[in-house]
Amino acid sequence: MSTFPPQRLPDDDALDRARDAQREPPQPDLLRQWRExxxxxxxxxxxxxxxxxxxxxxxxxxxxxxxxxxATVAVVLVAVGAxxxxxxxxxxxxxxxxxxxxxxxxxxADPGHQLNVxxxxxxxxxxxxxxxxxxxxxxxGLVEVPxxxxxxxxxxxxxxxxxAADQAGVNLAREAVDGEHVHVPTxxxxxxxxxxxxxxxxxxxxxxELPGVGPxxxxxxxxxxxxxxxxxxxxxxxRVSGVGPALVAQWExxxxx
Numbered sequence: 398m399s400t401f402p403p404q405r406l407p408d409d410d411a412l413d414r415a416r417d418a419q420r421e422p423p424q425p426d427l428l429r430q431w432r433e434x435x436x437x438x439x440x441x442x443x444x445x446x447x448x449x450x451x452x453x454x455x456x457x458x459x460x461x462x463x464x465x466x467x468a469t470v471a472v473v474l475v476a477v478g479a480x481x482x483x484x485x486x487x488x489x490x491x492x493x494x495x496x497x498x499x500x501x502x503x504x505x506a507d508p509g510h511q512l513n514v515x516x517x518x519x520x521x522x523x524x525x526x527x528x529x530x531x532x533x534x535x536x537x538g539l540v541e542v543p544x545x546x547x548x549x550x551x552x553x554x555x556x557x558x559x560x561a562a563d564q565a566g567v568n569l570a571r572e573a574v575d576g577e578h579v580h581v582p583t584x585x586x587x588x589x590x591x592x593x594x595x596x597x598x599x600x601x602x603x604x605x606e607l608p609g610v611g612p613x614x615x616x617x618x619x620x621x622x623x624x625x626x627x628x629x630x631x632x633x634x635x636r637v638s639g640v641g642p643a644l645v646a647q648w649e650x651x652x653x654x
Contacts, residue, residue, distance in 0.1 A: 530555040532581035533562035566600040574627050593653040597627040608647040614639045
């Protein structure tokens, strides 16, 4: 009796291939294989050029950076560089201080305090003035007071007013002038009682005692004296409206400055 080999069916071949596929090792990852091959090629090229091969770990790390990580590192480096450039720029990175005034800078004075300053920058003191004081004062005579003093200061230096003094007969607020004569009249004193009338000290009522002087001209003389200072001579009275050379000539021997 003859025997025949068993016949294989198509399904048996497919089953064998499936079993062989399970027993075969998995195929290596093509991308990983390409990276390793490229790393080895780079190592050989470096060794040929410099005589030493790049460590495999370094090559692996460099080649395994993903594009996303590389982009992140690039952005960080750009940001750090921009900040460093900004800090190193001109006018940055250093505190800004206020400029201290130098000695050559002009100094403005308080408008309410005007000083007499020479060209050398030193303050000058006004010269003293000497005034002749007569009439109802405690110590009549020559009085020396600082420049810029008022008639009230002059009278105070002369011992002050007596009880019989007529304060209305003298302008206490007027600034004293060097060389002038301040006469303080007593109450009811007449112009000719003590000699010539002082036009720089007489009141309007006393000035009316002079020839040709009425209330209007007397008030003008007092107003001009208060506004522009004492008269320096009888002729200086011609600066008052209504007073001329003929009128001043009538006062010779009756009035004085």
